[in-house]
Amino acid sequence: MRIAVLVKYVPDINAERRFEDCRVVRDPAEGTLNELDENALEAALRIVEALPDDEREASEVVAVTVAPPEGDIAVRKSFQMGVDRGIRVSDDALAGSDYFGTTAALAAAVRRLETEGPVDLVVTGMAALDGLGSVVPALLAAELGRPAVTFAKKVAVDGGTLEVTRETDEATETLSAPLPAVLSVADTANTPRFPNFKRIMAARTKQIETWSAADLDLDLAAVGAAGARTETTQASPRPEKPEVELVQDKGSGGRALAEYLIRNDLV
Amino acid sequence: MPAPTHNRTVLVLLDPATEVRSSVLELFTIGRSLGRVEAVTLEAPTVEVLAQLGAHGVETVHQAELPPSAQGEARHLSAVVAATLAAAVRLTDADVVLTPSSFTAKEAAALTARELGAGVVIDAASVTQDDEGRIVAGKRVFAGSWDTTSVVRTPAAVVTVRANSVVPQPADAAVSTVVEGFAVTVDGVVPTVVERTPTERDAARPTLEEAAVVVAGGRGTGGDFGPVTELADALGAAVGASRDAVFEGWFDRYVGQTGVTVAPRVYIGAGISGAPHHRGGMQASQVVVAVNNDPEAPIFEICDFAVVGDLADVLPQAAEIIRAHKEQ
Ligand SMILES: Cc1cc2nc3c(=O)[nH]c(=O)nc-3n(C[C@H](O)[C@H](O)[C@H](O)COP(=O)(O)OP(=O)(O)OC[C@H]3O[C@@H](n4cnc5c(N)ncnc54)[C@H](O)[C@@H]3O)c2cc1C
Numbered sequence A: 001m002r003i004a005v006l007v008k009y010v011p012d013i014n015a016e017r018r019f020e021d022c023r024v025v026r027d028p029a030e031g032t033l034n035e036l037d038e039n040a041l042e043a044a045l046r047i048v049e050a051l052p053d054d055e056r057e058a059s060e061v062v063a064v065t066v067a068p069p070e071g072d073i074a075v076r077k078s079f080q081m082g083v084d085r086g087i088r089v090s091d092d093a094l095a096g097s098d099y100f101g102t103t104a105a106l107a108a109a110v111r112r113l114e115t116e117g118p119v120d121l122v123v124t125g126m127a128a129l130d131g132l133g134s135v136v137p138a139l140l141a142a143e144l145g146r147p148a149v150t151f152a153k154k155v156a157v158d159g160g161t162l163e164v165t166r167e168t169d170e171a172t173e174t175l176s177a178p179l180p181a182v183l184s185v186a187d188t189a190n191t192p193r194f195p196n197f198k199r200i201m202a203a204r205t206k207q208i209e210t211w212s213a214a215d216l217d218l219d220l221a222a223v224g225a226a227g228a229r230t231e232t233t234q235a236s237p238r239p240e241k242p243e244v245e246l247v248q249d250k251g252s253g254g255r256a257l258a259e260y261l262i263r264n265d266l267v
Numbered sequence B: 001m002p003a004p005t006h007n008r009t010v011l012v013l014l015d016p017a018t019e020v021r022s023s024v025l026e027l028f029t030i031g032r033s034l035g036r037v038e039a040v041t042l043e044a045p046t047v048e049v050l051a052q053l054g055a056h057g058v059e060t061v062h063q064a065e066l067p068p069s070a071q072g073e074a075r076h077l078s079a080v081v082a083a084t085l086a087a088a089v090r091l092t093d094a095d096v097v098l099t100p101s102s103f104t105a106k107e108a109a110a111l112t113a114r115e116l117g118a119g120v121v122i123d124a125a126s127v128t129q130d131d132e133g134r135i136v137a138g139k140r141v142f143a144g145s146w147d148t149t150s151v152v153r154t155p156a157a158v159v160t161v162r163a164n165s166v167v168p169q170p171a172d173a174a175v176s177t178v179v180e181g182f183a184v185t186v187d188g189v190v191p192t193v194v195e196r197t198p199t200e201r202d203a204a205r206p207t208l209e210e211a212a213v214v215v216a217g218g219r220g221t222g223g224d225f226g227p228v229t230e231l232a233d234a235l236g237a238a239v240g241a242s243r244d245a246v247f248e249g250w251f252d253r254y255v256g257q258t259g260v261t262v263a264p265r266v267y268i269g270a271g272i273s274g275a276p277h278h279r280g281g282m283q284a285s286q287v288v289v290a291v292n293n294d295p296e297a298p299i300f301e302i303c304d305f306a307v308v309g310d311l312a313d314v315l316p317q318a319a320e321i322i323r324a325h326k327e328q
């Protein structure tokens, strides 16, 4: 089994996230592996760990990111969780990509991996916590001509079939698809493992491979700011809220709350 | 709202077609500010739905005629919805598609845009057009701490709109609505739907993503959601939770970055600390109220009004006064 896990480098949600010149500031001091991609890594590792010995030994889990050089932070964290290989796709021409540009680069990376041998499964997180789009997995599946099975809460791979249970706003569903497929996992799917000492040491010696747009034969007109179909023209911080009205409950806190709502015409 | 400056057709996704949720009524309202609005469905709308569509100015419903492989439960899959929306755009010459911002609708929107070579904006809070007729979308990002504006550079635009972006308004004049079938082909490999159980909606309460008022309970409830639901019912509000409360098995749906994103007029959080993940799903609310017995709770930083106290005392008292106020 060969699995590519897509990992994104994003600003830490605990840090002060901001824009500059209408672009998200990606400060390496405050950048991190998208937390939701830890669920993707965990799902991929578990799928491989559940295989019979011989198949497991022949398996490979590869972390792939499309990011500037700081994105190595995300790949290193993936190493620490236990992936075998890490690839960063970087190119100045990719800066400012929209979902389609990012997807084109990711799809090209998967295709390049395929020149070495089949990629049975691509696993992603349910969303990148910077943009919260939740659309790259479906777009990538369409690009690769594979079925998309997204937002999985429960994942089972049996032979050449992927079966997934998910809970969307509308329904609880069980979906199945033949491999090769694209799988996105929800945050409810698993609890990501902590990197242990052994893995942290092993990760130190691993090299991150870097691929450029030229390595991937990317059409430069379709990626980066040049190819972006949408353009952010304004970004401004929202005004700070006025000081909170804080009431200590001494027996009439509930009344104060009700009166606040009534006074402000919110009931 | 200003009169449309361009004579464009706007398609609105209506899936399922057995009810018109308030989030879809919002799309009609936004759509009418941009041009003429038509609806796209994957099944026959009910009589009640047609009446509502008429009141909201929708003259035409385009109902997909799907290939056998995409019928039945598979029709709600994002790839099928996208094939339908893209075919409807080609049929009608529409250049704007609006969908709600649910997980599957977002996927469908992106896939539609992919097929059309159009730009897509996910989770917009406003949709307008500039002097050149380009679609302009406003968003609230980074847990509601920044506002951004994006311009769609392609001739066609697909936008998913968050609930509670506008107040839905019926059209000035009702119209009669006709349903027209159109053929849709679905390319590519679509997963098989082995089983599908639609989520039961609590008829007595508004849905979480659309409610004007939300009361949410967290770990501080200790598992007793009684006070939370009591206040919610007094206010006619939806009930939500933190992820921790859901993981404990105390409630079924949580608010937050990975849960439901809400932006109601009022959000009331009780026994919720206000972790960044939670804030990401509620910080865009117009008014934030919290009840927490820890005066240092982080949620107080983003509140308009807060009570430091035990929610088991505070919420029932508030509920009682609100009920009394409503009876006046
Ligand atoms: C990848 C990822 C995604 C996540 N996504 C989400 C998400 O979408 N939504 C979400 O909510 N969380 C999410 N979380 C979890 C989040 O980080 C927090 O752990 C969670 O929100 C905390 O829930 P809580 O506020 O109920 O619990 P706590 O943080 O334990 O807070 C409980 C609060 O209750 C107060 N309290 C206790 N007793 C009382 C009482 N009697 N009366 C009043 N107050 C009382 C306490 O002072 C405390 O402030 C996510 C986590 C991860 C890792």
Ligand SMILES: Nc1ncnc2c1ncn2[C@@H]1O[C@H](COP(=O)(O)O)[C@@H](O)[C@H]1O
Pocket: A005, A006, A007, A008, A009, A034, A036, A037, A040, A064, A065, A066, A067, A102, A106, A123, A124, A125, A126, A127, A128, A129, A131, A132, A133, A134, A135, A136, A137
């Ligand atoms: N630039 C990127 N590099 C690698 N993976 C990505 C990238 N962007 C998105 N993904 C993957 O797609 C998932 C959903 O992202 P999004 O659609 O942007 O919310 C993420 O959880 C990642 O697994």
